[in-house]
Every structure is written in structure tokens, then in C-alpha cells.
Amino acid sequence: MTESIDFEQQHNDPSFPNIWQELKWRGLVYVSTDEDALEEALSGDPITYYCGFDPTASSLHLGHLVQLLTLRRLQLAGHKPLGLVGGSTGLIGDPRQTSERVLNSREVVSEWVDTLRVQIQRFLSFDGDNAARMVNNLDWTANLSAIDLLRDIGKNFRVGTMIKKEIVAKRLNSEEGISYAEFSYQVLQGYDFLNLYRDYDCVLQTGGSDQWGNLTAGTELIRKVEGATVHAIGSPLITNSDGTKFGKSEGNAIWLNPEMTSPYAFYQFWLNTADADVIDRLKVFTFRTREEIAEFERLVEDEPFRREAQKQLAYDVNTLVHGETATRQAIAASEAVFGRGDFTELDADTLAAVVAELPSATVPTDRRDVVDLLIDTGLSASKTEARRTLSEGGVSVNNVKITDAEATITDAQILQQRYVLLKRGKKNMAAAVLEG
Incomplete structure (x- = not known):
């Protein structure tokens, strides 16, 4: 169970005259409607604002986290958030730049609506004068007929304008083109x-x-239907300083669901942030103040080997998403992997997450010779090599050095009744998973 967020620990930076200036300093405004009007609106009486999240997967990911934290910053400034889950737009999906989306069944989309609602709710407060509210666009589109949509809404859209939208234009010029369903997504939004x-x-x-x-x-x-002026803010798509796409690891998204990306793997992702990116990440993904971030910037410049900024970033974001307990376990696991902690202190889920990140071999539960396990896990190429490494003191089991070439694993050394973690030298670690 993921812990709830402690909202008392979050504050907007008082050094800024208003939330609009803070959003700009944090790099959260790439494009917007009229800046002066937006700043005036956000500096006055509380306004109601929203962000929508489509259930095109069973979890939100890091790209969504930018929006979730923006929602939270605006709420901390006194404004009133609406968290929208797209029960209807999720049945279509917004156009991707590459190809048509695969449509999911209504049952799957409905299930994902519920899971995303829970994820979104964790980042908002539902108490006080500016309490958040959750909405589902299926509520106002489920009974909308095609005639009503075309007559009342569609007549206000011009095809010439619609095809100039960036993603639509790219898809129209691609080999695959774009379906009418995805083309019409902007009408629904x-x-x-x-x-x-x-x-x-x-x-x-x-x-x-x-x-x-x-x-x-x-x-x-x-503007056309109501004669009113409203606002929009587009946050930049986060990329790494080397130009690679942020939040992707070997083609896999970094999910907010702990069952899809473990808190340990999530923590490691942030801990591995490059020096060139870490200050921008602290601005976007944490509630650290301008003064605090300036100090971390100095540390990156003067003492990069300490990686203090990365540690703070990993701690803050992991705690926001997964809670304090999971973060403490992730830190303990990270320390243990680097030989500075005790694997026996890790809970079953965290230990399993560590093993998932290591080379591993599944072996019978009665296979206990350390020499054999070194070969099984690929840490040694032969029994002769394994025995020599053991005799030279180059092998540890669960971070405890083993020097006996005939050593066997005892029941007490089996972690969570199935794992043995072996290390050769200082950096080469692997896991033996005992089964049967």
C-alpha cells in the first residue's frame, strides 16, 4: 500500500511574487495564452483550473507527473483543481506522432479510469476552501448523439485550422495518415x-x-460559444541534456504504479540523473526552494562526486510518489547493493526489486555450493576460477566476505527464503534464486 502524501511538507517558494513567476522559473511554461492576463488571473482571487488524463494505459508515468505536480503547485497557491479522467476520450486516444493507437475495449478503459483516478487523487487535497474535485468526461459525452456533437460543437471548428495542428499535420504527411477518430479528438477535448x-x-x-x-x-x-476568454498553459516535454527522451529506459516507461516500476527501480532512475540535468529536475519535480536549489547547483559544480543533488532528487520524488517507508527501503537497498548496507533488513518486495535489476540464475533449492552458484550466475567461468577467487577473498555472500573454497550456503543465508546475493570484487553482483 502506497502511503498518502504529507501535504504539510509541501510549500510554494515564498521568494516569488506569485505562482506564475515560480512556474516560469521552474521551467514549467513552454507556451501559453496571454502571459499578462494569466499572471493577473493567477495573482487574484482563486480560479478553477484542470488537467486531463486519458486512460490509455493502466498507470500514469513520469510525463504525467509533471502535470500532477503543476496541479498541486497551483492548488498550494490557493486555486481550485479539477482532475479529469478521460472515460470517453480514452476510448479514442489523442493522436500520437508515430502511428494510430490500438483501441482498448470499453471494459478495459473503465477499469483504467478507476486506477488513474486513485493515482491522481494522491497528489491533490480534497479538503479546505479550494478542495479538489474529480470529473470524468464520459459523464457529459455518453448520451451525446453524433448529430448533437456535429450540430452544436462541430460547427464551431474549421477544418483548415484543425489540420494545421502540429501532430495532425505530421500524421497527415506520414505514410499511415490519420483516422477520422483521432483527427476529431481535439473536438472532444x-x-x-x-x-x-x-x-x-x-x-x-x-x-x-x-x-x-x-x-x-x-x-x-x-471564445466562440460563450464569448469568454480562458487560458491554457503548455509545459515543455522533458528531455535529457544529451537529447534523449526523458523517462525511457531501454524502451520502457517509468510508471507511477509500484507494481509496474518498483520504488527501488524508481529511486535508482532518479539517483542516476546526469549532473547536467539534475538541477532542472529539482526545479520541476520537487518543492525545493530557489535558495535550496542554488545550493545544490553549487554542490554539483564543486563536489559532483558526492551526488548530493541526485540523492535529494531521488528522495523527494520517490517519497512523493511512493511514500516515506518505500523510500527508506529503496535507500537501504541502494546502500546494500554498494556494499554499505544489510540485505537482511530489506522487505520481500524491495529485495525482489533489487534481484530484478541484477543478473540472476534460477537454481534448485538444494544447490548450495558457493562455487557452483558463482558459475550459475556467470560471476565465474569455471570451478577453478571460482575457487581461486574465493581463496583470494574476492567473493561475498549477502555482503559478507567468504574465503573458504568449499563454502556452502546455509539456510540462514537465504534471504526471504529464496534469494542469495553474490558479489565478485567490488562491482560484479548477481543473484541466485532458489526454487523447488
Whole structure:
């Protein structure tokens, strides 16, 4: 069970005159509607704002975390958030730059709506004068007929404008093209904003900059239908300093669901942040103040080997997403992997996550000779090599040095009744997983 977020530990930076200036300093504004009007709106009485999340997967990922924390920053500034889960738009999916999405069944989408709602709710407070509210766009589209959509909403959209939207234009010029369903996605998202404006007086939508065409579909629809001016903020897509895509590891997304990306793997992801990226990550993904981040910037410059900024980043983000207990376990596991901690102190889930990140071999439970396990796990090429390494003191079991070439694993050395962690030298570690 993931712990709830301690909102008392989160504060906007008081050194900024208003939340708009802080969002800009943190690099969270790539594109927006009129800046002066936005700053005035965010500096005055509380406004209602929203961000939408489509259930196109069973979990949110790091890209969504940017928006979740932006929602939270605006709420801390006194504004009123709406967290939207796209029960209807998730049935279609917004256009991707590469190819058409695979449509999921209504049952799957409905299930994912529930799981995403739980994830979103953790980042918002539902108490106080500016309590958050959750909404589902299926509520206002489920009974909407095609005739009503075309007559009342579609008439306000111009095809010439729609095909100029960046992603739509790319797909139109691609070999695959774009379906009418995905092409019409911007109509549905614009309709969402219109409904939230009418029902909740919502005047601001946030999202990624790649969603800018969809965001402005809503601002333009409201202008045409209601004669009102509303706002939109597009956050930059986060990339690494070397140009690689942020949040991808060998093609796999970094998920917020601990069953899909373990808290240990999540912690390691942040801990491995490059020096060139870590200050920007602290700005975007933590609530550290400008003064605190300036000090971390100095440490990166003067003492990069200490990796203090990376440690703080990993601690803060992991705690936000998974809670204090899971973070403490992740830190203990990280220390143990580097030979500075005790593997016996790790819970079963954390230990399993560590093993998942290591080379491993599944062996029969009665295979106990350390020499054999060194060969099974690939740490030694032969029995002769394994015995020599043992005799020279180059092998440890669960971070305890073993020098006996005839050593065998005892029941007490089997972690969580199935794991043995072996290390050759200082860096080469592998796991033997005992089964049967």
C-alpha cells in the first residue's frame, strides 16, 4: 500500500511574487495564452483550473507527473483543481506522432479510469476552501448523439485550422495518415473545456506542449460559444541534456504504479540523473526552494562526486510518489547493493526489486555450493576460477566476505527464503534464486 502524501511538507517558494513567476522559473511554461492576463488571473482571487488524463494505459508515468505536480503547485497557491479522467476520450486516444493507437475495449478503459483516478487523487487535497474535485468526461459525452456533437460543437471548428495542428499535420504527411477518430479528438477535448467552464467556471487548462493544439481547441471553442476568454498553459516535454527522451529506459516507461516500476527501480532512475540535468529536475519535480536549489547547483559544480543533488532528487520524488517507508527501503537497498548496507533488513518486495535489476540464475533449492552458484550466475567461468577467487577473498555472500573454497550456503543465508546475493570484487553482483 502506497502511503498518502504529507501535504504539510509541501510549500510554494515564498521568494516569488506569485505562482506564475515560480512556474516560469521552474521551467514549467513552454507556451501559453496571454502571459499578462494569466499572471493577473493567477495573482487574484482563486480560479478553477484542470488537467486531463486519458486512460490509455493502466498507470500514469513520469510525463504525467509533471502535470500532477503543476496541479498541486497551483492548488498550494490557493486555486481550485479539477482532475479529469478521460472515460470517453480514452476510448479514442489523442493522436500520437508515430502511428494510430490500438483501441482498448470499453471494459478495459473503465477499469483504467478507476486506477488513474486513485493515482491522481494522491497528489491533490480534497479538503479546505479550494478542495479538489474529480470529473470524468464520459459523464457529459455518453448520451451525446453524433448529430448533437456535429450540430452544436462541430460547427464551431474549421477544418483548415484543425489540420494545421502540429501532430495532425505530421500524421497527415506520414505514410499511415490519420483516422477520422483521432483527427476529431481535439473536438472532444475542446468540448471538455466548454463543459467545465459552464459547470465549474473553469478558466484554465494545463497540459504538455505536445497537447497545445488540443488545449487551444478548448480556448477557441469557449471564445466562440460563450464569448469568454480562458487560458491554457503548455509545459515543455522533458528531455535529457544529451537529447534523449526523458523517462525511457531501454524502451520502457517509468510508471507511477509500484507494481509496474518498483520504488527501488524508481529511486535508482532518479539517483542516476546526469549532473547536467539534475538541477532542472529539482526545479520541476520537487518543492525545493530557489535558495535550496542554488545550493545544490553549487554542490554539483564543486563536489559532483558526492551526488548530493541526485540523492535529494531521488528522495523527494520517490517519497512523493511512493511514500516515506518505500523510500527508506529503496535507500537501504541502494546502500546494500554498494556494499554499505544489510540485505537482511530489506522487505520481500524491495529485495525482489533489487534481484530484478541484477543478473540472476534460477537454481534448485538444494544447490548450495558457493562455487557452483558463482558459475550459475556467470560471476565465474569455471570451478577453478571460482575457487581461486574465493581463496583470494574476492567473493561475498549477502555482503559478507567468504574465503573458504568449499563454502556452502546455509539456510540462514537465504534471504526471504529464496534469494542469495553474490558479489565478485567490488562491482560484479548477481543473484541466485532458489526454487523447488
